[in-house]
Amino acid sequence: MAFADQFWQLTVTGLVIGSVYAVIALGYTLVYGVLQLINFAHSEVFMFGAFGGVFATRALLPSGNISATESIGLVLLGLGIGALCGGLAAFALERTAYRPLRRRGAPRLAYLISAIGASLFASNLAGKEFGRDSVNIPKDLFDYNTQVFSVFGARVSKQDLVVFVVALALLLLLDRLVSGTRLGQGIRSVAQDSDTASLMGVNVERIIVMTFVLGGLLAGAGGFLYAMKFNASFTMGFIPGVKAFTAAVLGGIGNVRGAVLGGIVLGLVENYGQFFLGAQNLDVVAFLVLVLILLVRPSGLLGERLGRAA
Amino acid sequence: MRLSVLETKRLAACLGLGLLLAVITGPSGSQDHPSSGIRGSLLDVRVVDFLLFGLVVWALAFGLRRARQTEAVSGPTAQLRQTVRTALDRRGARPTSYLAMLLVAILVPLALAPAAQLSLFLDIGIYALLALGLNVVVGYAGLLDLGYIAFYAIGAYVTAYFTSASALPIHAPFLLNPFFVFPVAVAVAALAGIILGGPTLRLRGDYLAIVTLGFGEIVQILARNSDGVTNGSRGAFGVPGLSMHLGPLEYVFPRTKALPYYYLLLTILVLVMIAFSQLERSRVGRALAAIREDEVAAEASGVPTLRYKLVAFAIGASTSGFAGVLFATKQFFNPETFSLQASILVLTIVIFGGMGSLFGVVLGAVVLQGLAYVLRDPIPFIGFQVADADRFIYFGAVIIIMMVFRPQGLVPSRRRSREIKLSEQGLGHADAITGASEVKP
């Protein structure tokens, strides 16, 4: 089959999955902005969100046929609980793996290692508690495979639409939050220069925690979206985690709009790329993108903004 | 007695820790009953033990803090702490501890059962070697390599390719004795390291961590998907064992016995430790220390920082490749052998033992892997046991605990722990993560 025939279908898939990458990438970019650190445990925050949402919808699904309102309500509930679980996980992570090191003024290597430890701990604990096989959202939640409409012959399923629209809404929400609220202003000022921010009366510790939680809420909701499209499992965080980080770097780490652009671009590129390299090498494409962007333009498409002075 | 807000918080944290411990050690859940493990752990009398444990931890810590505030430094607890600390803080370099370790390493295996001997070779020996190599990256260069096991995979697959006509779908036009594969595998792994590290090390140090993380995963995916080259997930069967044909000296390492492999590995370990301690004390080791502590000043003192970081990274990669050869001649492997968790396990050993400390990382391999082996079966009387799949929960916890409470590790390197302490007071960096980029306009 020629690339041209597949183009629109690949574009649809790329946009949908790319929007989820964007949602997760925001967590990396926000934390990178305020701490100049890769939060290696962010992928596990995402995983907890996915489990939270999936288990909630499974537990609350009424037996028998469900109405459209019930279905919408449940999806929103799954999202909410997913976000909540993500936020909580991020909070716990910050408390245990980051804050004690910050108090001591530990070297940056220590943060990276501690976050890796947290990631290993969390994913394996989840494996023990939630089983080591994958779980799906309930089959009867909604008829997710139904085609809603088609663009240039590419089918867009209900699920695709839901994931894309929700992700877009989250992205807009966050963008407003960062640019238009006091919290966002605090985050930006800490990202620019935490010493100065502290002198200006910003409670830097609180901003750091809030940044983690904000990233966690998003990743948790993103986890549920991802689980809707695929499934949830204790190792699920890793690959989307690396990809979301790639997206963040692609857009310019520390740059909120860059992360969104990076996510979408990465989703598209990896789907076009897999057409040529084979579906089993989908993940290889993302890695190539990461290496390429670091080689060619390490400051990303839109440049690094939050973290460093331009 | 009234508790301050801070102490109450600490008490709550300790009790929370007890509950977490109860969940970790308690029954497992499943996807259909996701809360059953947690309920089984917390709604059971055993939770009382764990709460008590939390209480005891808090009380001890509270007592210690009290003692430190009120007692003179000469008080018994303080003295004890001081003794323990100095004992731990100076080891390493003392030849007697190395000698003792060597004696134990030579004698104890003779008394073990065959299964334990095999584990000694595969889980402790090989991982000690891997940890020594990663220590050059993490301990000496102050960098983070999260795809370290990929070089081990490269070593193993290169061995299969060059030594066996049947282990993989393809093989070299001429087959080699495994001993001659060592230099080949080391060279290939080093080359892979240089190709990967060259472009990445120019950037901030944490980018190396994420690129290696991705690299480790990609190598595994490629090994899994390239049926025509690597046999895919079926893996490599029938790599010949080691054999020596040096004139009159003929020896074939029996594949069914672990001890000959073990003693060969022990010899290699000793040689590698000697080589790396020479390295640390040489101009290269000093240059790496300089880079860790202040990359800008190192550059200004004429140290080509990028080249040295690359050298350290390549040395780590080649050690990993070397270990891969040794492993492949003894054991069947497939792509799952080279998981991310294996990379992080090696990291855990380095962190636990003490980054930068040769004695420490080897001891780390012995203690962590030894414990994991012992805990596969229930401990007499307590009945405590750790399922293989659950090991990594504990390893993850070990990493966090070390980073929070003892970043220099169990048996620290003196130079490294001094660095960490100084950097916490704002002097120098103790890693090469920040890079020289801080002065670029």
Add this chain to the structure above:
Amino acid sequence: MTTADDSVLQVENVTLRFGGLVSLNDVSMSVPRGAVSAVIGPNGAGKTSLFNCLTGAYKPQEGQVWFTPAGGTRSQLVGRTPHKITHLGVARTFQNIRLFPALTALENVQVGVESRQKSGAISAMLHLPRSTRDDRESVAEAVSLLEFVGLPHRIHEVSAALPYGDQRRLEIARALGTKPSLLLLDEPAAGTNPAEKRDLERLITRIADTGVSVLLIEHDMRLVMSVATQVTVLNFGEVIAQGRPEEVQRNPAVVEAYLGTATDDQEASA
């Protein structure tokens, strides 16, 4: 003006900007060979930025820096990495002392000395003769440098534990270890007491006597007057005067620049 023939360094039209801020504006100057010269100027004038441009830490947007080591060929410094510039023969110290804090005094100097050695990681691991020879030589050279700067009693002390004045001298020893033709000292007397200042003055003269050209940034005018044969004055990133110390001191523009900032300082601290 010095001519190209007897100058070790020629700076031509160097401009350095940070975003909108112009830190160095069209700076041209030359550093005479085998002598001590100085760069002076009020706080924020761009002196350290100039050093950073000379040593490759910053890359100026415009201009050239030509360096001619004793008996060597002229080479362009802009665009080279810092360690390459050090290898060519330009060494420096930092305004806010940057030693390797956990290394001993000896090891600090060894790092500088060893930047000229060639033996690599493999010969170190195998303990080959060239590696042991390098090691012996670096210790010997580092010890004699520590004696030269007056720190023979500090050899095995951790550098972070040294008194401030000793740290400054240790940094000079480390820089000398790279065998520079030109040594850049960024405020070597800052934070030292009068006795240490006199020692430093003698040390700088002795360094120049060994044939090393010295360029120093210094606020202490008495020190500048006594050691330097040429002074360049920077203000707001521009060269406002260059010449013999006593000429420069009488230059109205210089007086004005200093008085101007003095008032600013008083206002700022008020």
